[in-house]
Amino acid sequence: MSLPHALLGLLSEQPASGYDLLKRFDEGLSAVWPAQKSQVYSELAKLDENGLIEITGTGARQRREYGITDAGRAELRRWLTEPDLDLAFRSAALLRVFFLWTLNSGEGAAYLEKFADHNHARLTALQAIHDNAKWVGDPVQVCGWLMLEYGLRGSETAEQWARWAAGELTERLDTPS
Amino acid sequence: MSLPHALLGLLSEQPASGYDLLKRFDEGLSAVWPAQKSQVYSELAKLDENGLIEITGTGARQRREYGITDAGRAELRRWLTEPDLDLAFRSAALLRVFFLWTLNSGEGAAYLEKFADHNHARLTALQAIHDNAKWVGDPVQVCGWLMLEYGLRGSETAEQWARWAAGELTERLDTPS
DNA sequence: TTTCACATGTAACCTGTTACATGATTGC
DNA sequence: GCAATCATGTAACAGGTTACATGTGAAA
Structure with a gap:
């Protein structure tokens, strides 16, 4: 149940449709x-109903702009500070292994x-984002930059593991002890 | 849609309830x-209906043992060899960052x-599994061992990133440029 | 005038979670 | 006899995906 919190987080920066x-x-x-998108729109309606966000303006083409309310800010804060961090994680790609x-x-x-190649491609893509952006000291950007670094390190680790695992698999399945 | 394939994979090793x-x-x-468990039981019924597994025996307490069929083995193979590997990945813990x-x-x-601590705890737990098991050359175990190694490397990377990120966050938010 | 980007949804479906419900057998 | 473990599910709901559906406004 994190989509509503992601939306609250984005809206805490500035109002948006x-x-x-x-x-x-x-x-x-x-x-x-x-x-x-279907989920985003329906979740926005629900957050609005519950008073965590509100319509702060309308524009052309039935645009509705939402802003976070005090209740929304409180809920975002609760979600960030309460300690239910589950490392729960699902990966079909790893399941196959x-x-x-x-x-x-x-x-x-x-x-x-192939798994290694995919991770390498992602690493390259993230590297490009890293190199092209100008990283000013804006707190919002700092958090994005930290996440980007996580992606870089994670992709690299995954690629190296996969290349190593490919070698081990060949060796250990072909020369059974 | 990977649960059925996980079940096929397990059953390809040996029949089970x-x-x-x-x-x-x-x-x-x-x-x-x-x-x-509710999902496992209903998925088994579905796989049985579709002929990918079959009942190979019954036991006490209405135990029903399933075995994989040739069609099931073919589907498992298709899933393993066809190249739709999505690195798609969801993490509420990282979203918060x-x-x-x-x-x-x-x-x-x-x-x-706290995120670092959780990853450290997981690393320790995996390390214990790694040290306690006797890793014979059995192909099934080799794959489990490769996955374990992925877990070790991933946890370590995550922990180190989080400790580094905590430092960067403090520094960059407290001394804005 | 036509195309593209803007803008918002609904409906059907599948997957996954939680809570509830039941009964059989083994070992103490 | 009682508790623990074995063993299988159903029902209701929440979360997420895919396909479909509609209309506006700006620019070329």
């Missing part, structure tokens, strides 16, 4: 919390190399 | 794909330190 928020999701946020023994070692290694 | 499978999930698999700028730097750093 659903359309604006969807674009902001694509700029980095979707890497840790993807969102569909558990079952690579059902393939032959070449196929398994190929899968791991 | 829903109850057995749930226990096997807790031994490592749940780290990358958690499953509820984007919004730490709404707290003061001490609170933000405290959050990151």
Whole structure:
């Protein structure tokens, strides 16, 4: 149940429409919390109903701009400071690794190399973002920059692991002890 | 849609009941794909209906043991070899980092330190599993061992990042340029 | 005038979670 | 006899995805 909090977080920076928020999701946020537009719009309606956000203005093309309320700010703060951090994590790509023994070692290694390549591509993409942006001291940007660094380190670790694992898999499946 | 494939993977090793499978999930698999028992039982019924698994025996207390069929093995193989690997990934813990700028730097750093501690605890737990198990050359175990190594490296990277980020956050929010 | 970006949704469906419900067998 | 473990589910709900549906305004 984190989508509402992601929206509150974005709105705490500045008022925005659903359309604006969807674009902001694509700029980095979707890497840790993807969102569909249907879900964003319905969640905004729900947050409005509950008084956590409110309509602060309307524009052309039935644009509705939402702003965070004091209640919304309180809820955002509660979510950030209360200690229910679950490292819960789901990855189909990693799940597959558990079952690579059902393939032959070449196929398994190929899968791991592909996984490595994907992570390398992501690393390159993040590197480009890192190099192109001008990192001023703005607190909002600082947090984005920290997340970007997480992505860089994580992609690198994943790629190196996968290359190593491909080698180990080949060796250990082909020369059984 | 990976739960059915996780079940096929487990059953490709040996026949098992829903109850057995749930226990096997807790031994490592749940780290990358958690499953509820209600979902496991209903998914088994669905896989049976579709002919990917079949009942291979019954036991005391209405135990029903399922085995994978040829069609199931084919589907498992398809899932492993076809290249739709999405690195899609959701983490509420990391999502929060984007919004730490709404707290003061001490609170933000405290959050990151807590995140680091959690990852350290996980690292220690995985280390214990690593040290206690006897890693024979069994292909099934090799894959489990590769995953374990992923967990170790990932936890370590996450912990180190979080400690670094806590420092950066304090420094950059308290001494704005 | 036509195309593109802006802008907002609804409906159907699938996946996953939580709570509830039931009964059988083994070991003490 | 009682408790623990084995064993299987159902029902209600929450969260997330996909497809469909509609209309506005600006610029070329």
